[in-house]
Amino acid sequence: MQLAFSETSPYVRKVRICAIERGLADNIELVPTTVLPTEKNPEYTRDGNPLGKIPALRLDCGQVIYNSGVICEYLDSLPGGDQLIPADASRWAVLTQHHLASGILDALVALRYETWLRPENLRWSDWAEGQQRKAFQAMDWFEAHPEMRHGPLNLAQISLGCALGYWNFRFADLDWRQYSGLKAWYAEFSQRPSMQATQPPA
Ligand SMILES: N[C@@H](CCC(=O)N[C@@H](CS)C(=O)NCC(=O)O)C(=O)O
Structure with missing residues (x-):
């Protein structure tokens, strides 16, 4: 998997922490990606997130998912360590x-x-x-x-x-x-x- 990434983005950080805590970090390649609300990144909006926001995760099958919460839910659905989103009433x-x-x-x-x-x-x-x-x-x-x-x-x-x-x-x-x-x-x-x-x- 490839994660569109910046060291300063707190949303990317959330995804990376979920990946580490679930033992999945080694399966994710970090791809440095520059985004700004005032500038278009043509390659990233075409092949990644059309909204031009990071993070986005490219799965091995080629599908791209974005929004940090959605990506964390996806990571939580994979086999790994303890679930970060409980399945019970909480x-x-x-x-x-x-x-x-x-x-x-x-x-x-x-x-x-x-x-x-x-x-x-x-x-x-x-x-x-x-x-x-x-x-x-x-x-x-x-x-x-x-x-x-x-x-x-x-x-x-x-x-x-x-x-x-x-x-x-x-x-x-x-x-x-x-x-x-x-x-x-x-x-x-x-x-x-x-x-x-x-x-x-x-
Ligand atoms: N709700 C989004 C927010 C992502 C977001 O705003 N990321 C910032 C970087 S910290 C960004 O991509 N900014 C560029 C822009 O707004 O065009 C998420 O949770 O993934």
Whole structure:
């Protein structure tokens, strides 16, 4: 399998962590892929994801699947280590929490584009503040629900770890350390070998 990849993408990181945790990483070749919402990558939009977003996973049969959550579900369907998406009644909670943590990423990635890519004279501070607010609202929920951080490793925890890692990577000055439960959890979670092996560049 081939994964369209960038070291800085937190969505790619989520997929890589799932692959490592399920013992599948050796089956995946990482293909460096440059994407930006303001520029077309003709080869990748033709042969990979027409939306021009990473990650996308090319299966050995040639089929391409994209969206990090869909790819993680696919990896979880393959024979490997413990399932990251439970099959029992907790499945829907885990998938919903995964979506919430991915929503932090969506807000932070949008904020990153707004503050780094968009020309200064076109920026809209209300919109940027709205994205920050969404991220903090989701953090409020995670802080108030410590039970999701315990128990067997699952996709929601991985997604939350990637969100906090991206937050530190791109927005070190936007402090989230007031969330003492999340801070303590992340200090431990970020030591997992799969998190260490997929850290964004310094
Ligand atoms: N919902 C998508 C989001 C993927 C995404 O936005 N990836 C960013 C890189 S971190 C990207 O491809 N940006 C390029 C663009 O938006 O055109 C997923 O979960 O895979």
